[in-house]
Amino acid sequence: MSLRFRGNETQGIDGKGRVSIPADFRPVIVSGDHRMAQGERPSFVIVYGTRSQNHLKCYTLREIEKIEARIELMDDGSDDREILETIFHGSAMTVQLGDDGRIVLPAKLRTKLDLGDKIFFIAGNDHFKMWKPETYDDFENDRTDALLRERGDRFNPTSLLPKLPPQAAAAE
Template identity: 45%
Template sequence: MSRRLRFRGESRHKVDTKGRVSIPASFRRVLQAGDPDWTDGLNPNFVIVYGDRRRKYLECYTIEEMEAVEDRISAMKRGSQKRRILERLFLSQSMTTSVDETGRIVLPAKLRDKIGISKEAQFAGAADTFQIWEPETYEAEMEATEEFLDEQDDDFDPLMLLDEDDEEDI
């Protein structure tokens, strides 16, 4: 069984006036591994899901991971409300792009404007995907995480959250 690469870590990168930004090197390796058409000398493709107006970040999927999501959507009852909503959020409100030879991508103005990115972008690994945030928004989300942790007992271990049965949002 082959080892599956994951997106881990966080980093902040400059965004130039044309919207070009470097992808973290460790993320590029995961993108390569998750693109079935990638070989040495080619640029890996991936999918950016920008979603509805409530989404504060861009969610980036490897080609294989996005195909797994698409397969699950395609298996749903055609014409159902759930399928239509998922098609709109993950298929319509997404774009396929590639990493260039220098390890950068171009974030179109529409996507930069949507989440408020101007001079810098915050990258955050999320195992199967990675996220691109406007840095101040990311910091506010991290502060909310710290506040949640501050409310817990002294012996609280975050790994206990893995044992939660319900899908309740924290």
């Protein structure tokens, strides 16, 4: 199994759109880029989606290729395939991680999120998201807190996880 993204962090954005990817995320990006053996700088994919998507979702090359393989299994010309192709192909871009751990976030993406001088990163296991900090606080953080409150003080989040198949459970 490859490394996974964990944690969250707020980073500054300079006037040219340069932003540091959190240090804990960088090894995951490197391990998820099979082209590194060719001496290139590590790359990852930013999926910015349609107008209604209020964050950027970022995948390693290995993870985006898994998604693309699943899209290719769908019926060519189907509405579902076209939706996924629009999101994961037409509304995405590959960026390279600089030697200093930074990327240049294109102006169209900074405008899409209405970013100022800060951006919030949060891990999502096989991906990470980039948000305008205020949007994350207003939308996602409040939503998660509300869902947890609905379940009560003694709720154990691991109860949401499916049971492992017998072979995987025995390996633990």
